[in-house]
Amino acid sequence: MKGVNVGVIEITESAHLESIEHFIRMNDAIFWVAMIDKVQLQHESVRDLLRNYFYDFHTSPPDFTRLQYVLGHALGMARLCLAQPPAQHLINTNEIILGQSHNMFELKQQLTKLSHCQLPVLITGESGTGKELVAKKLHALSECAAGPFIAVNCGALPSQLVQSELFGHEKGAFTGAAQRKIGKIEAADNGSLFLDEIGDLPLEAQVNLLRFLQEKTIERVGSHQSIHLNVRIIAATHVDLETAVKEGRFREDLYFRLNVIRLKIPPLRERGEDILLLARHFLSQQQQTQRLNFSETAEVALLQHSWPGNVRELLNRVQRATVMANGRFIQPLDLEIALAKPLSMGECLKSIREEAERGALARALNETQGKVSKVAKQLNISRATLYRLLDKHSLL
């Protein structure tokens, strides 16, 4: 099998342990077996290195029959690990939206309903919650999936160039316009235009965007020729557009045009155990073999953290932890998250899960005025499971 590797490293008395550790980290797709003198095993640092980085060890002088067995087993394990389905990032994770929480389940159901739909969509949600990911998914599900997906961050457009960036310009339209330029809207013809941070679009450009939404035509800056375009608009905002409308910073007519279908992306802290699902996914993306895992304490810390930066923050912390971790298990410190309160290990993750389960049940009961069939539907569980859970948490 291509890529399956097993190797032997001899750890001599004069070996520089940090260099070995570094070397193995650089070659973590290989299953390493150590060849070592028995005396060396007295050193805690050597034992630590073996525990954390080696599949097995063999004491010298070599017994070749035994060594052959050990290497055979290592090869078997390496094959087993590499026979796993390819890591998600090798497939193309761009449009994979992970999440099994009730909130995400609802969002995915809405997305399915929007397949083949060309209507404008307004995506709301805090920064880093996955708005662009959802926009890409909408594009992939739409009739214009074969066309381009063009993303524009309205907040990052230089104010003098907004019109030209969106609508394009003709040669000589203004000082510095040495060439004709196609704008983002035209570039998205027969595809989707994702207008991120739409609340930051200057009022003048809002007027022109509204005209485009009404008439489906644009005029490049410096030209009076109308160009007919077929572009699906997906806008996103992390600010409250209703307030912006009330304060006169956003045109009401444009707001209604964009807000035909609205999708709300829940913040990570409201997604329960999706946090662990995403964290494990990001961790597996970072390594060729499953060398690292989260310790129990790290998982508790992940669940307790309030995630102001949402999924992007989670991704960054996991990326950092894969570099900082010592040994096989990522600790809260590697994620730069402090445990809110020390918990008794073994029980802690379980109790956090129980607490989350009880909270979800209580919330759903409250929202549905105790209607069992509605609660079961909302939580996507059968009535039998619901009764069992209500009994378990003494909520009957």
Ligand SMILES: Nc1ncnc2c1ncn2[C@@H]1O[C@H](COP(=O)(O)OP(=O)(O)OP(=O)(O)O)[C@@H](O)[C@H]1O
């Ligand atoms: N449900 C999810 N499953 C897998 N990856 C996700 C999910 N949600 C977000 N991500 C990842 O988190 C990162 C941030 O997502 P994205 O850029 O879509 O957020 P955003 O809300 O558009 O951010 P901003 O508000 O800063 O524009 C991306 O790398 C994205 O792939």
